Amino acid sequence: xxxxxxxxxxxxxxxxxxxxxxxxxxxxxxxxxxxxxxxxxxxxxxxxxxxxxxxxxxxxxxxxxxxxxxxxxxxxxxxxxxxxxxxxxxxxxxxxxxxxxxxxxxxxxxxxxxxxxxxxxxxxxxxxxxxxxxxxxxxxxxxxxxxxxxxxxxxxxxxxxxxxxxxxxxxxxxxxxxxxxxxxxxxxxxxxxxxxxxxxxxxxxxxxxxxxxxxxxxxxxxxxxxxxxxxxxxxxxxxxxxxxxxxxxxxxxxxxxxxxxxxxxxxxxxxxxxxxxxxxxxxxxxxxxxxxxxxxxxxxxxx
Numbered sequence: 001x002x003x004x005x006x007x008x009x010x011x012x013x014x015x016x017x018x019x020x021x022x023x024x025x026x027x028x029x030x031x032x033x034x035x036x037x038x039x040x041x042x043x044x045x046x047x048x049x050x051x052x053x054x055x056x057x058x059x060x061x062x063x064x065x066x067x068x069x070x071x072x073x074x075x076x077x078x079x080x081x082x083x084x085x086x087x088x089x090x091x092x093x094x095x096x097x098x099x100x101x102x103x104x105x106x107x108x109x110x111x112x113x114x115x116x117x118x119x120x121x122x123x124x125x126x127x128x129x130x131x132x133x134x135x136x137x138x139x140x141x142x143x144x145x146x147x148x149x150x151x152x153x154x155x156x157x158x159x160x161x162x163x164x165x166x167x168x169x170x171x172x173x174x175x176x177x178x179x180x181x182x183x184x185x186x187x188x189x190x191x192x193x194x195x196x197x198x199x200x201x202x203x204x205x206x207x208x209x210x211x212x213x214x215x216x217x218x219x220x221x222x223x224x225x226x227x228x229x230x231x232x233x234x235x236x237x238x239x240x241x242x243x244x245x246x247x248x249x250x251x252x253x254x255x256x257x258x259x260x261x262x263x264x265x266x267x268x269x270x271x272x273x274x275x276x277x278x279x280x281x282x283x284x285x286x287x288x289x290x291x292x293x294x295x296x297x298x299x300x301x302x303x
Contacts, residue, residue, distance in 0.1 A: 003027050007034070010058045011051015016244040021058065021235040028066045035059030039074045042081070053089055061097065064104040064231040072105045076112035083123040097231065099129035103136035104230040110134055110143055114151055117170070118158060128170030135174040136228055149180055156186050161195060168195040176206055177228075179214035
């Protein structure tokens with residue numbers, strides 16, 4: 001497949017462009033600057049040429065797959081955009097893939113991610129995810145632990161102290177995932193004062209995660225679950241999402257859950273199954289568990 005065809009196919013927002021994603025790697029040297037240019041000059045909402053928003057979505061992930069570290073500043077700047085257009089662009093990926101992508105393209109300079117963590121204009125989920133991206137960079141040996149600990153301590157005192165902020169969820173998970181003993185007293189204060197919604201992240205969960213990561217060490221992040229692995233296979237990962245599946249004539253049943261951000265444009269990552277038992281494949285960590293318990297998936301069957 002030639003570059004022109006790949007570029008056209010990557011603008012298709014109605015289905016997963018499998019052939020184009022598979023062929024894109026053969027032309028990465030030519031496509032990387034095109035994706036970076038598109039990201040840097042992202043047109044004003046409503047004035048993009050056909051398919052550019054979808055190309056940005058796939059390009060964002062392909063740049064990480066190809067380890068295009070030079071694209072890191074432009075990709076970080078993209079995330080400083082207004083919340084609503086970012087929700088439309090990334091949907092569920094704001095919480096499920098974006099932080100992994102940013103950890104993967106991380107070029108050794110934590111400042112762009114730190115700025116995202118502290119930018120109060122941004123979506124809370126985006127900011128929370130950037131704490132996770134930085135923690136992944138430490139876990140994968142690409143950022144000095146001491147430098148990140150100093151940032152977390154500074155962020156603790158700089159971030160607004162208000163109840164139920166999802167930003168604090170990212171801060172607490174970073175402390176727990178790296179078992180940062182010196183910040184544990186601050187984490188316990190944040191939990192006691194309910195800076196994070198207790199139905200999402202409470203003291204018991206923090207203690208459990210902290211102990212598990214403390215016992216496992218850095219390898220728990222570097223080699224661990226799908227949520228802490230670097231981004232390596234755009235086609236392979238999205239092929240497992242039900243919302244990217246080819247249309248089927250078989251009726252499917254969706255589970256009722258609170259509204260969540262949607263994947264790009266017309267493509268949706270709906271939680272659907274064609275069998276009565278609960279389906280747990282690629283449920284968002286902060287979505288309600290399909291088993292019916294009422295708990296967050298990561299607190300229930302997602303453990």
